[in-house]
Amino acid sequence: MINLSINNKLVSVPEGSTILEAAKHNKIDIPNLCNLDGVHKFGSCRLCVVEVEGDKNLQASCMVQVRDGMVVHTNTDKVRKVRKNLFELMLSNHRQDCLKCQRSLSCELQNMGKRLGVTEARYTGQTSGGIVDISPAISRDMAKCILCRRCITACNDIQKVGILNAQNSGFKTVVGTALDLPINTVNCTFCGQCVAVCPVGALKETDAIQNVWGAISDKCKRVVVQIDPAVRVAIGEEFGYEPGTQVTGQLIAGLREIGFDVVFDTNFAADLTVIEASSEFLTRMKYSLEDMEARLPLMSSCSPAWIKYVEHTYPEKLDHLSTCKSPHTMLGALAKSYYAEKLKVEPKNMAVVSIMPCTAKKFEISRPEMTNNGLPNVDAVLTTREIARMMQEAGVDLRKVGKSQFDQPFELSSGAAELFGLSGGVMEATLRTVHEMVTGRELAIDKLQAAPLEECDQVKDVELRFDNPLEAYQYMAGITIKVAVASGLRGAEFLMDQITKQESPYSFIEVMGCPGGCISGGGQPRPATSETLQKRLQAIYQEDEVKLFRKAHQNEGVTKLYKEFLKEPNGQKAQDLLHTQYTKRGKFNEYLCD
Amino acid sequence: MDCEATKSQCCCGEETDQQKYDKIAEIIDQYKNREGSLIQVLHMAQTVYGYLPMELLKFIAKRMDIPLSEVSGVSTFYPVFSMQPRGKHTIKVCMGTACYVRGGKKLVDRLENMLGIQVGETSEDRKYSLEVVRCLGACGLAPAMMIDETIYKQVNPDKLNSILAKY
Numbered sequence A: 001m002i003n004l005s006i007n008n009k010l011v012s013v014p015e016g017s018t019i020l021e022a023a024k025h026n027k028i029d030i031p032n033l034c035n036l037d038g039v040h041k042f043g044s045c046r047l048c049v050v051e052v053e054g055d056k057n058l059q060a061s062c063m064v065q066v067r068d069g070m071v072v073h074t075n076t077d078k079v080r081k082v083r084k085n086l087f088e089l090m091l092s093n094h095r096q097d098c099l100k101c102q103r104s105l106s107c108e109l110q111n112m113g114k115r116l117g118v119t120e121a122r123y124t125g126q127t128s129g130g131i132v133d134i135s136p137a138i139s140r141d142m143a144k145c146i147l148c149r150r151c152i153t154a155c156n157d158i159q160k161v162g163i164l165n166a167q168n169s170g171f172k173t174v175v176g177t178a179l180d181l182p183i184n185t186v187n188c189t190f191c192g193q194c195v196a197v198c199p200v201g202a203l204k205e206t207d208a209i210q211n212v213w214g215a216i217s218d219k220c221k222r223v224v225v226q227i228d229p230a231v232r233v234a235i236g237e238e239f240g241y242e243p244g245t246q247v248t249g250q251l252i253a254g255l256r257e258i259g260f261d262v263v264f265d266t267n268f269a270a271d272l273t274v275i276e277a278s279s280e281f282l283t284r285m286k287y288s289l290e291d292m293e294a295r296l297p298l299m300s301s302c303s304p305a306w307i308k309y310v311e312h313t314y315p316e317k318l319d320h321l322s323t324c325k326s327p328h329t330m331l332g333a334l335a336k337s338y339y340a341e342k343l344k345v346e347p348k349n350m351a352v353v354s355i356m357p358c359t360a361k362k363f364e365i366s367r368p369e370m371t372n373n374g375l376p377n378v379d380a381v382l383t384t385r386e387i388a389r390m391m392q393e394a395g396v397d398l399r400k401v402g403k404s405q406f407d408q409p410f411e412l413s414s415g416a417a418e419l420f421g422l423s424g425g426v427m428e429a430t431l432r433t434v435h436e437m438v439t440g441r442e443l444a445i446d447k448l449q450a451a452p453l454e455e456c457d458q459v460k461d462v463e464l465r466f467d468n469p470l471e472a473y474q475y476m477a478g479i480t481i482k483v484a485v486a487s488g489l490r491g492a493e494f495l496m497d498q499i500t501k502q503e504s505p506y507s508f509i510e511v512m513g514c515p516g517g518c519i520s521g522g523g524q525p526r527p528a529t530s531e532t533l534q535k536r537l538q539a540i541y542q543e544d545e546v547k548l549f550r551k552a553h554q555n556e557g558v559t560k561l562y563k564e565f566l567k568e569p570n571g572q573k574a575q576d577l578l579h580t581q582y583t584k585r586g587k588f589n590e591y592l593c594d
Numbered sequence B: 001m002d003c004e005a006t007k008s009q010c011c012c013g014e015e016t017d018q019q020k021y022d023k024i025a026e027i028i029d030q031y032k033n034r035e036g037s038l039i040q041v042l043h044m045a046q047t048v049y050g051y052l053p054m055e056l057l058k059f060i061a062k063r064m065d066i067p068l069s070e071v072s073g074v075s076t077f078y079p080v081f082s083m084q085p086r087g088k089h090t091i092k093v094c095m096g097t098a099c100y101v102r103g104g105k106k107l108v109d110r111l112e113n114m115l116g117i118q119v120g121e122t123s124e125d126r127k128y129s130l131e132v133v134r135c136l137g138a139c140g141l142a143p144a145m146m147i148d149e150t151i152y153k154q155v156n157p158d159k160l161n162s163i164l165a166k167y
């Protein structure tokens, strides 16, 4: 332990702590902006400066480690003056339009101004290069960038995709894509992890709110809305609930209140995905065991950021991907066919809106592959943050709306479906069903407990043995499969490199584009600290445990859907509506232009 | 030298694009896994190719397995790297206070007009690159400019034509 004094208080902290950490640990609050606990440390804003006795210059407390006998002052005249000055300089090249900025009231820069007691801005200046770049998923307004570089850490170190980096030097420095190419033209996955950490209004989701209001007010349109599992354990945060409060009932009621006609559960389609993917997996296993052509490992396909990543980075490996659409696009396709027929509504008079924790899904629905009969499966994707804003705009408070329930025929779902919101969840949900299909017995393991691999902390794996299979699955007798889960795209790269080198020991791989899965998606409430994420995760596990049934194949709604409409898993109708194909892109989109 | 061949090949004894890329590939493979090798590779690539066009940056990014945004980030950070083709001759016009006041700006305007380019660019025939500099140390004889290693003092804009004719 290191002993030092902060503001005349003697404290003792572990060696290697920074002054900022030491202060925080002892409930002394030092303003800090660019620093993001456990994620990003760069020392660019310098708002965290403190006086250290004996040092001539003020020190950035987030970068300097404590030393024995150090005497630190965090709140002297000099420190306060310098901080204010730095803040005002920051404002001098910032597009200050708080009154119409999406980030107002949740902006870390705005809060900092208040925290520092800044009441004037003495400097005026040009903004350094205010490009505005709008893609189907993410919008960038660089005149609001404060160069904290958190997004660079998220994109390069956490995701290892490397779309955003500092360009140019000195006053002209901007954070951007290579040579300022529009982000829609490079190999960005639209995972939104950069958006999730941006402290200001510089990075955000591309707005779908106006389109959705348009659909709602269109009298001829039946507007169907569906909710993803990770949204319900997070949206409460926007309305003052404790993180991890599960507010499904309130959310459904709120959606009805603002004018949606029908509310479906994306989890219904998650159960359907499990059935389709299990059947696809077992077919590939059978072929491979019988020495026929089959692509293994099978790779999950629920995460559109991961899909786009494979298309750019491993365009030769697309046939490893499951052909299943993501659950919300499956549900959209069914809403505009099965449900529309039932109701005798023209599919073109329907609009399907998905509420998702995700920015990549905004891009996904614009893909030409995600259409049937010339209509998009899903017409708009709203992030968790966006739907909260819509409700606030309409004066709807989740705390006051009461509760409601999902509508038929897509109202039921299993505990397994809830797990789709978490890294490892798709794997667990699928194995629960595969194991029972093959052996007729329940899978004995729960919550795929495994430690991260030594070689890559974003990857876990487990083994599963199939004994005494049922008659139809004799080919699985005594077979042990190895499966792996990647939480984030750095982990995905690890698994893909094994496949490229033909060294993959796995039969099935789940990848979620965001570290931790959809609970930490790019569209979720900000900021998401590790404690908040932990609470969202617990809330999902809890949901799984209290559900009436916990396995996808127990969903009677799904059984009925096959009986009445789809006939059989992976059958013709399912292929048409629920499965898709992928596009070779290449790192520089070189496959797209020929 | 054999002249019939691909479009990019030329007859004046210069290397073809393909030969330059092969050379750069060799350099990359030699430096690839060394710490901080990107800057060295960019340097040598620029020496071989003359400048660093987008296609070359992509080539380097791919072969070194480094994100393109990082490669472009480094090449835009250091002024020595140029993403524009360099002209055979570099014209530097002084924009120090003295020169600016005494017609440096006019020289720049005129040159931009004559060459059909902006400061920082290279003329279409790749003959000249136009730059401005802080001070050439010839304040007493402003406005001054420099072409390659030669300094021209008290330049009269109307004489620019005859100066350029020497190159």
Ligand code: SF4
Pocket (backbone or CB within 6 Å): A094, A095, A096, A097, A098, A099, A101, A102, A103, A104, A105, A107, A108, A109, A110, A144, A200, A201, A202
């Ligand atoms: S980013 Fe923050 S400070 Fe800047 S305009 Fe938006 S709310 Fe205001």
Ligand code: SF4
Pocket (backbone or CB within 6 Å): A138, A154, A155, A159, A161, A162, A163, A164, A187, A188, A189, A190, A191, A192, A193, A194, A195
């Ligand atoms: S969306 Fe993801 S891949 Fe794209 S720039 Fe942001 S972090 Fe990088």
Ligand code: SF4
Pocket (backbone or CB within 6 Å): A144, A145, A146, A147, A148, A149, A150, A151, A152, A175, A194, A197, A198, A199, A200, A202, A203
């Ligand atoms: S875009 Fe946002 S996260 Fe990235 S450097 Fe700018 S302010 Fe920071």
Ligand code: FES
Pocket (backbone or CB within 6 Å): A031, A032, A033, A034, A035, A042, A043, A044, A045, A046, A047, A048, A049, A060, A061, A062, A063
């Ligand atoms: S928080 Fe320490 S430099 Fe920004």
